[in-house]
Amino acid sequence: MKVFFDRILNVPTSDPDDTRRRRVLNILLLGTFAAAVLGLVGILIAGAVAQVSEADFRVLLFGAVGAILGTAGIYQVNRRYSGRFAALLFLLMLTAVFSVSDSPEQLSNGRSLFIFTIPITVSSLILASQASFLFAIISSAIISGLAMSIGQPINIFAVIGFFMLALVSWLTARSLETALDELRTINANLDRVVVERTEALAASLERERIEAGRNQAILDSIADGVIVFDRRWNATLANPAIRGMLEIPQEMIVGKNFRELIDHPKLASKSRHLLLAMVEHDTQPIGFRVEWAGKTLSVSAAQVYNDRGDNIGTVIVFRDFTREAEVERMKSTFVAMVSHELRTPLNAILGYAEMFKEAIYGPMNEKQVNMADRIIKNTQRLLGLINDLLDQAQMEAGKLTIQMAPVRLSELLDNLHSVMDKTASDKGLKLVSEIQDDLPAIVNGDATRLQQILVNLVNNAVKFTDQGLVLVRLFRSAETRWGIEVTDTGRGIPEAEIPHIFESFRQVEGTTTRVHGGFGLGLSIVKQLVQLMNGEINVHSVVDKGTTFTITLPMVTSTELVRNWRN
Amino acid sequence: MDELALIIEDDEDLANIFAEALRGIGYEVEILPDGRVAQERLRTGTEPFIILLDMHLPHISGGELLTEMKQEKRFEKTTIIITTADARMGEMYRDQVDFVLIKPISFVQLRDLTARLKPKQ
Numbered sequence: 001m002k003v004f005f006d007r008i009l010n011v012p013t014s015d016p017d018d019t020r021r022r023r024v025l026n027i028l029l030l031g032t033f034a035a036a037v038l039g040l041v042g043i044l045i046a047g048a049v050a051q052v053s054e055a056d057f058r059v060l061l062f063g064a065v066g067a068i069l070g071t072a073g074i075y076q077v078n079r080r081y082s083g084r085f086a087a088l089l090f091l092l093m094l095t096a097v098f099s100v101s102d103s104p105e106q107l108s109n110g111r112s113l114f115i116f117t118i119p120i121t122v123s124s125l126i127l128a129s130q131a132s133f134l135f136a137i138i139s140s141a142i143i144s145g146l147a148m149s150i151g152q153p154i155n156i157f158a159v160i161g162f163f164m165l166a167l168v169s170w171l172t173a174r175s176l177e178t179a180l181d182e183l184r185t186i187n188a189n190l191d192r193v194v195v196e197r198t199e200a201l202a203a204s205l206e207r208e209r210i211e212a213g214r215n216q217a218i219l220d221s222i223a224d225g226v227i228v229f230d231r232r233w234n235a236t237l238a239n240p241a242i243r244g245m246l247e248i249p250q251e252m253i254v255g256k257n258f259r260e261l262i263d264h265p266k267l268a269s270k271s272r273h274l275l276l277a278m279v280e281h282d283t284q285p286i287g288f289r290v291e292w293a294g295k296t297l298s299v300s301a302a303q304v305y306n307d308r309g310d311n312i313g314t315v316i317v318f319r320d321f322t323r324e325a326e327v328e329r330m331k332s333t334f335v336a337m338v339s340h341e342l343r344t345p346l347n348a349i350l351g352y353a354e355m356f357k358e359a360i361y362g363p364m365n366e367k368q369v370n371m372a373d374r375i376i377k378n379t380q381r382l383l384g385l386i387n388d389l390l391d392q393a394q395m396e397a398g399k400l401t402i403q404m405a406p407v408r409l410s411e412l413l414d415n416l417h418s419v420m421d422k423t424a425s426d427k428g429l430k431l432v433s434e435i436q437d438d439l440p441a442i443v444n445g446d447a448t449r450l451q452q453i454l455v456n457l458v459n460n461a462v463k464f465t466d467q468g469l470v471l472v473r474l475f476r477s478a479e480t481r482w483g484i485e486v487t488d489t490g491r492g493i494p495e496a497e498i499p500h501i502f503e504s505f506r507q508v509e510g511t512t513t514r515v516h517g518g519f520g521l522g523l524s525i526v527k528q529l530v531q532l533m534n535g536e537i538n539v540h541s542v543v544d545k546g547t548t549f550t551i552t553l554p555m556v557t558s559t560e561l562v563r564n565w566r567n
Numbered sequence: 568m569d570e571l572a573l574i575i576e577d578d579e580d581l582a583n584i585f586a587e588a589l590r591g592i593g594y595e596v597e598i599l600p601d602g603r604v605a606q607e608r609l610r611t612g613t614e615p616f617i618i619l620l621d622m623h624l625p626h627i628s629g630g631e632l633l634t635e636m637k638q639e640k641r642f643e644k645t646t647i648i649i650t651t652a653d654a655r656m657g658e659m660y661r662d663q664v665d666f667v668l669i670k671p672i673s674f675v676q677l678r679d680l681t682a683r684l685k686p687k688q
Binding site: 340343344345346347348350351352354355358360379380383403447448 | 672
């Protein structure tokens, strides 16, 4: 019903004011039309029962039919052509009808005077606010004309009343128009703000889209394989490079759990354990290696945080390390081979020189023996350097491992003496050693590497000490720790140099390398070995008084050792 | 009769040096420069008093030779000394042999050791 009325009453135009006026006019037209139809019916009934005279009946009939046709015509004008013109026609029609609707006396000065107020008030609503004055003038003219035609005085009070009413109507319509105008301005502003906001939002969405697109492009073109996991280790994102590494298509990765992913036939089982350990212990290791689909991959994990600092998952980067791993393997094979190949002829040189010295092929004079001695010393030095380089290379490749086994401490010192006593006594120094009473006779450790540490430290002490002694002491530093202390009475290390003494290829004062020989690898190797044994090394030195190196190592009990072996 | 010493060593110079050290103190020395040759010799010839065994040999490794010798009772009295440049490998076999010498091996060291082992005449 409402829809039906809306369709009849509404005249769609671009001007909301016009729309309003035309709608009001339509309502009035509809009312008039309905009244006219009712009137027509009433007249026809009255005519049928002969209640009215023939002349009256004809006038009323024509009036009703005219009103019906007039309203219909005006409706069409209002709908199709112009609201204002239709309103003017309607009002004029109304006024015309009113001006003949009663006797001139009643119209100019009596009961029907009020009906002229209708076009005056309505005109300001449906035609224009000031139109009320026009209809005040028309209505005044009509009542004045009618009054004069019957010889009566002009009803000046009615005319004034008409104009007062016109004024009030005008003001009312004006204020209504102003209010509507303001409302429209507010609406227009609101519309503008909405448009502006919408545009800003669209622009920022576009920027975000571009940004996301750029990030995606970076991710897509990166050579490393990237998978992003959420807090539950389900893959939420993967880039195309991952396919070449894991031999799993990118789209097959997203949505899978990490544990499902590593349940892959081409993943070496040791590597699977490493990856699983990372998830289970929630650690973020950097650059550990796994063997996957015949490739060596370097894996780095990092936790991802959002703007508020909440952990939202983990990003794992796989880098193809196959070539580098191959180069490393070749390097360490090369170093091992070279050092073996170098050591064998050096051993021969050493042996022959000893044979000279021992006068195997006949007596030698003192100079010849001396020369043989020098050959031996230099060969030994060369062998020491090769060993250092080999150790350094192995440690760099992560290949040097610590092999724990029971070690008799007294044996450790006996061996040290057999190797270093002569070196010390050649310089006029004494090598003294002691084992503290509360130490067990046997500890668990890597005998070869402990020996190497002792020899390196004592060698170093002898090198930098001109007189006095080198003291080696094995002691218990805590309930579960034991230590090695090597003290000399040498020249000491300047404080500024202490932080650098464990660096590779370095000796105090930089240039002394040439004076003392060696690569400066000894202490660096000692420190790395100590670290491999989960130990600590410290140095305390006073210039011109001496230096003490203190190492503490964990004292592994037998049961712990067994457990470690099983793992 | 001098005690027999077998030197299983592929490096000619080292074999010579070891041989000189042992001859000097009265061993009769036989040098075997190859794993296969050594295997033949060990299977057929008389048992030596001492064997110097290099682990890294052509054709057949020192480890294999050692395993074979350990299975035969006739080598029970033979003193086996491993000579190797690889300290790790030396450690691996330490329990199975009498001595492990890590190269570089000093002439004097070897001479003194083998002299101690030689029965007093």
